[in-house]
Amino acid sequence: MSxxxxxxxxxxxxxxxxxxxxxxxxxxxxxxxxxxxxxRARHRFLELCKNxxxxxxxxxxxxxxxxxxxxxxFADILLVLEPLGVGLEFVEGEGPRIHRPLRSAADVAAxxxxxxxxxxxxxxxxxxxxxxxxxERVPLIGFAGAPFTLASYLIEGGPSREFLLTKxxxxxxxxxxxxxxxxxxxxxxxxxxxxxxxxxxxxxxxxSWVGTLSPSDYREFVQPWSRESIRRLTPGTPxxxxxxxxxxxxxxxxxxxxxxxGLDWRVELGPAWDRLGHDIAVQGNLDPAVLLSNVGAIRRxxxxxxxxxxxxxxxxxxLGHGVHQETPxxxxxxxxxxxxxxxSR
Ligand code: CP3
Numbered sequence: 001m002s003x004x005x006x007x008x009x010x011x012x013x014x015x016x017x018x019x020x021x022x023x024x025x026x027x028x029x030x031x032x033x034x035x036x037x038x039x040r041a042r043h044r045f046l047e048l049c050k051n052x053x054x055x056x057x058x059x060x061x062x063x064x065x066x067x068x069x070x071x072x073x074f075a076d077i078l079l080v081l082e083p084l085g086v087g088l089e090f091v092e093g094e095g096p097r098i099h100r101p102l103r104s105a106a107d108v109a110a111x112x113x114x115x116x117x118x119x120x121x122x123x124x125x126x127x128x129x130x131x132x133x134x135x136e137r138v139p140l141i142g143f144a145g146a147p148f149t150l151a152s153y154l155i156e157g158g159p160s161r162e163f164l165l166t167k168x169x170x171x172x173x174x175x176x177x178x179x180x181x182x183x184x185x186x187x188x189x190x191x192x193x194x195x196x197x198x199x200x201x202x203x204x205x206x207x208s209w210v211g212t213l214s215p216s217d218y219r220e221f222v223q224p225w226s227r228e229s230i231r232r233l234t235p236g237t238p239x240x241x242x243x244x245x246x247x248x249x250x251x252x253x254x255x256x257x258x259x260x261x262g263l264d265w266r267v268e269l270g271p272a273w274d275r276l277g278h279d280i281a282v283q284g285n286l287d288p289a290v291l292l293s294n295v296g297a298i299r300r301x302x303x304x305x306x307x308x309x310x311x312x313x314x315x316x317x318x319l320g321h322g323v324h325q326e327t328p329x330x331x332x333x334x335x336x337x338x339x340x341x342x343x344s345r
Contacts, residue, residue: 007139009070013202013238013259015281015314021306021343022069023336024141026242027322028062029074033329035061045090049075050122056129063138065329066336070139070202071130073195075123077145077206078153080191083119084111086154101157103165105176111183116190123191124198131199141240142200144191146207147184147225149243154180163212170221181225189232196234204240205229205258208321211245218249223256230257240283244321247272254280264320270308273315281314286335288319291327295334302338311345 008022029036039048039058048054058074078096082088087099102108117124131140145153152166160166170177192203210222230239241253242262254261254276263272263284273282290301302317309315317339323332 007069009316010139010201010238012314012316013240013281015278017313019345020340021309021311021315021317023317023339024068024070024072025062025066025319025323025332025335026072028066028068028072028332029058030323031325032323032327032332033061033065035065045076046079046088049079052122052125052129055122055126056133059126059130059140060133063134066333067340068138068336070141071134072141072204073123073127073130073143073200075126075143077143077150077208079123080116080120080144080187081150081154083114083116084154095159096153098153098157101165102154102169102180105173108173108176108180111180114187116187117194120191120194124194127195127198127200139201140199141202141204142192142195143204143206144188144195144229146205146210146222146241146243147181147188147229148210148213148222149206149208150184150188151177151180152209160209163209167212167217170217177221181222182228185225185228185232188229192229193232193234196237200237202238202240203233204242204262207241207243207253210243210249210253211247211264213249215248215252218252223252226253226256240316242283250276260314260316262318266320268308269305269315270310273309273312278312278314281316282309283316283318285318285320288321288324288327291319291331291335292324293331295331295338298331298335299338299342302335303342306339306343311343317343 008018011018012022055074059071063071089097091097155166155169238259240260241258244264247267260281260283265285265287269285
């Protein structure tokens with residue numbers, strides 16, 4: 001048996017006991033890491049994502065530097081939108097831009113059909129190379145954006161605080177919204193199944209911005225398509241379902257599907273897990289800002305999260321959102337060691 005199958009991360013996804021609480025970190029490969037910055041000095045972000053050799057190398061950087069219990073594919077949730085012809089660009093120092101955002105039903109109707117396999121073949125190649133390079137050291141996580149979060153970028157055209165255009169579109173262009181969400185759930189399913197076929201051993205569905213919605217809007221305008229994306233996935237691969245600011249949405253996100261629910265730091269892990277029920281695994285939930293402080297503070301905050309989990313099978317330690325770029329690498333390394341030390345059983 002490959003040791004990846006018995007890895008603490010994959011066991012915890014299935015709520016089986018582990019000798020330590022597994023840890024990996026969202027954005028564990030990124031600008032806080034000198035070896036990532038060295039790679040970025042040679043490639044623009046989008047180029048890096050489409051260069052399987054380089055992207056596989058970046059995927060492995062945090063495994064080597066930090067000793068995390070899983071690798072996450074280096075890519076981006078927005079890559080799959082590029083073949084829709086909406087003009088995707090990553091502006092240096094600013095973030096993603098969609099130059100031709102969707103603002104009307106006609107814009108949605110005019111979207112071309114895409115062959116996901118052809119469009120993001122480079123990402124699938126990265127998965128193959130990374131899996132081979134990991135050689136059973138730790139499992140590889142694939143990922144995609146969930147339909148709502150992808151739709152919000154397509155409609156807003158970039159990052160947003162209030163998501164007003166998206167919220168308007170949902171109601172004012174209801175038919176077009178449903179058509180768009182349905183298209184995205186198919187694309188997400190194909191994107192993740194392609195990663196699974198290429199060797200991803202678990203997948204995370206990022207519904208990062210869904211916390212902007214009321215619970216009833218989530219259930220009406222989002223849940224059916226998140227559920228559909230998850231329903232389309234090749235059975236047997238654990239699914240992590242994650243969003244930010246989701247305290248009021250967690251029961252509805254659980255209903256939509258996934259083996260593991262991602263929690264951010266605005267909820268207390270222990271009580272949140274009790275309310276959800278222990279028939280689902282949880283991932284989280286250290287405030288990434290804690291990593292900007294010092295080892296003593298990191299240790300206390302970590303202990304408090306582990307206390308909340310009570311050593312119950314099915315807890316994967318992570319941050320509540322991605323590593324900030326200002327974070328000292330040695331603090332991230334200290335966190336990984338502290339989680340392993342304090343959770344050793
Ligand atoms: O987690 C990892 O280490 C794997 C790689 C990964 C990236 N993006 C690399 C990246 C993952 C899993 C993502 C997911 C992603 N991308 C999400 C969901 C997660 C989240 O943060 O909520 C979202 C919303 C995006 C879209 C996106 N990509 C934004 C908003 C930005 C700009 C923000 C920023 O930090 O600059 C990106 C760019 C991006 N994606 C970077 C990285 C390492 C920074 C780009 C750079 O190197 O300049």
